[in-house]
Amino acid sequence: MPDTEFGLMQGEDRSHWIRLRTLIVLRWFAIAGQLIAITVAQLLYNLQLELGLCLLAIGVSVISNLLAIFVFPENKRLSEFENFLMVLFDLLQLGFLLYLSGGLHNPFALLVLAPVTISAAMMGLRSTLIIGGTAIILVTLMAEFHMPLHTAQGFILRIPDVFIFGNWTAIVIAILFIGANSFRISTEMRRMSDAVAATQLALSREQKLTDLGGVVAAAAHELGTPLATIKLASGELIDELEDQPELREDAQLIREQAERCRHILRDMGRAGKDDLHLRQAPLSTVIHEAAEPHLNRGKDIIFDEGPLADGSFQHPTILRKPEIIHGLRNLVQNAVDFSRTKVWIDAAWNDDQICLHIYDDGRGFPPHLIGRIGDPFMRRRRSESDRKQRPEYQGMGLGLFIAKTLLERTGAELTFTNGASKPLPHPQERRGAIVEVTWPREKIDALVGENAVPKGENKWIEV
Numbered sequence: 001m002p003d004t005e006f007g008l009m010q011g012e013d014r015s016h017w018i019r020l021r022t023l024i025v026l027r028w029f030a031i032a033g034q035l036i037a038i039t040v041a042q043l044l045y046n047l048q049l050e051l052g053l054c055l056l057a058i059g060v061s062v063i064s065n066l067l068a069i070f071v072f073p074e075n076k077r078l079s080e081f082e083n084f085l086m087v088l089f090d091l092l093q094l095g096f097l098l099y100l101s102g103g104l105h106n107p108f109a110l111l112v113l114a115p116v117t118i119s120a121a122m123m124g125l126r127s128t129l130i131i132g133g134t135a136i137i138l139v140t141l142m143a144e145f146h147m148p149l150h151t152a153q154g155f156i157l158r159i160p161d162v163f164i165f166g167n168w169t170a171i172v173i174a175i176l177f178i179g180a181n182s183f184r185i186s187t188e189m190r191r192m193s194d195a196v197a198a199t200q201l202a203l204s205r206e207q208k209l210t211d212l213g214g215v216v217a218a219a220a221h222e223l224g225t226p227l228a229t230i231k232l233a234s235g236e237l238i239d240e241l242e243d244q245p246e247l248r249e250d251a252q253l254i255r256e257q258a259e260r261c262r263h264i265l266r267d268m269g270r271a272g273k274d275d276l277h278l279r280q281a282p283l284s285t286v287i288h289e290a291a292e293p294h295l296n297r298g299k300d301i302i303f304d305e306g307p308l309a310d311g312s313f314q315h316p317t318i319l320r321k322p323e324i325i326h327g328l329r330n331l332v333q334n335a336v337d338f339s340r341t342k343v344w345i346d347a348a349w350n351d352d353q354i355c356l357h358i359y360d361d362g363r364g365f366p367p368h369l370i371g372r373i374g375d376p377f378m379r380r381r382r383s384e385s386d387r388k389q390r391p392e393y394q395g396m397g398l399g400l401f402i403a404k405t406l407l408e409r410t411g412a413e414l415t416f417t418n419g420a421s422k423p424l425p426h427p428q429e430r431r432g433a434i435v436e437v438t439w440p441r442e443k444i445d446a447l448v449g450e451n452a453v454p455k456g457e458n459k460w461i462e463v
Contacts, residue, residue: 018122020076023086024065026118030090031061034097037108041101046152050100057096064089084119084127091115091131095138103146104139104167105158112139116175120182132179136172143168223265230258280446281320283347283354290328291345294336301336304346311350318354318444323406328356330403331435335360344430354439362432364418373416374404411443 038054041047078086091112098109112135119131143164149157159167234255241248281289284305291301307313318324335343339360346357365373404414415438419431442448 018078018083020068020072020078020082021074023078023083024068027061027065027090030094030114031058031065034058047157048150048152050147053100054097057093057100061090061093080124080127083123084130087115087119087123087127087131088134091134091138095142098138098142099146101147102149102157103142104164104171105146105149109139109142109167109171110174112171113174113178116179117182120179121186125183128179128183132175135175139168139171139175223261227258227262227265231255231262234258279320280317283316283318283349286318286320286324287328287345287347287356290325291332293329294332297336299336299339300342301332302342302344304344306348308348308350308355311348316349316354316441317446319410319446321410321444323410324444327403327406327410327412328437330399331358331437334399334403335362335433335435338362339432342429349441351441353441354444356437358435358437359419359430360432361429364420364431364433365416367418370416370418374400374414407437410439412437412439 034054035058038049038051038058041049042051094111094115098104098106098112101108103109116128116132116135119128123131151157234251237251238248238255241251284303287303287305291303295301305315332343332345335358339362342361344357344359346359348355348357400416407414415436417434417436419434
């Protein structure tokens with residue numbers, strides 16, 4: 001299934017998740033803190049501030065908040081650019097207040113980290129870089145240009161230049177470090193959230209298809225008896241209407257249409273109500289079902305099934321779970337996408353485990369990415385030969401993540417390697433990517449342990 005089917009929110013669309021009221025509330029807290037700081041500095045420590053200009057800067061924030069409350073609806077969500085403007089305004093307003101109150105001599109200079117952190121957490125890379133760069137420029141300017149803090153006696157409060165340089169260095173490093181880490185962590189969380197949503201969507205789609213197959217099978221079973229009755233009755237009418245050709249033709253038509261319905265239902269499914277075949281199937285059947293959408297894509301898919309050295313020849317019957325089918329289908333799709341001409345799917349088993357190997361004759365996984373295979377949105381840049389090989393491929397880097405996540409839910413362990421890095425039975429052919437999927441047998445064997453169902457027991461489908 002192409003990854004492009006998942007309509008996940010990417011890029012700037014995420015900024016629409018931030019409500020305007022959220023930033024308004026945060027700004028009210030900032031305004032309250034600024035007023036408290038100025039009041040304490042004036043009344044408790046008798047510092048001489050440019051009170052008019054300080055209140056002007058705070059008043060601008062108050063007015064902007066009030067305008068936002070009365071002009072925009074309560075459920076207004078901001079675009080990327082609107083978020084950027086609000087955070088930039090807060091940063092410039094804070095920089096102006098620090099300029100009026102001693103610059104880097106003011107311990108509240110550390111608060112310039114707040115807009116940078118907010119930007120890194122909710123905006124894109126370009127906006128974060130602009131906010132971070134603006135913060136560094138403001139801190140650099142405030143180290144030299146600021147209005148000094150005066151006491152009531154006229155003394156200037158200042159710290160030694162070496163501490164000013166230390167403050168500047170610490171704040172710049174903090175802007176870079178905290179901004180980069182906040183952006184990286186928030187990006188990883190967004191990607192994981194998108195990937196999990198895509199996995200749930202894929203599983204839901206596969207589950208619906210499985211449920212639909214059960215309904216079709218039940219319908220085929222239920223309609224089989226009345227169609228057989230219609231066919232029998234129409235046959236008797238044909239025999240009795242020898243002397244009435246017109247009515248005999250109608251009876252023949254009824255019989256033909258009943259037979260046609262039986263053929264249609266036979267193609268749709270013959271398993272019966274919630275038949276065991278809908279919930280379990282031989283291992284080879286499940287593998288072929290998973291690979292079926294990719295059999296006619298111009299690549300040879302070669303199947304090989306057999307027991308391990310200590311295994312029995314009895315073919316295992318496994319649970320026909322949507323997670324297994326969809327996970328294997330994504331692995332086969334990846335192998336077909338990047339193979340040259342052939343893909344091999346080998347299945348083996350013994351009493352303890354069931355193993356599946358998927359080989360291809362392509363170039364294999366990039367060695368520097370093998371440790372990260374299975375991470376969401378992880379894909380290598382396609383070369384010109386890749387584009388010619390499959391020009392329509394526009395994957396999002398979710399295929400292997402979905403496969404790994406779904407198969408691990410069923411108890412499987414996945415290993416990704418390259419044929420060139422290990423000895424193989426056919427070293428001249430299977431030199432591409434290798435995916436090994438291993439289940440403990442009791443996890444998916446339909447005839448072992450908790451998965452076992454009494455022979456012949458079929459449950460009714462409740463619609």
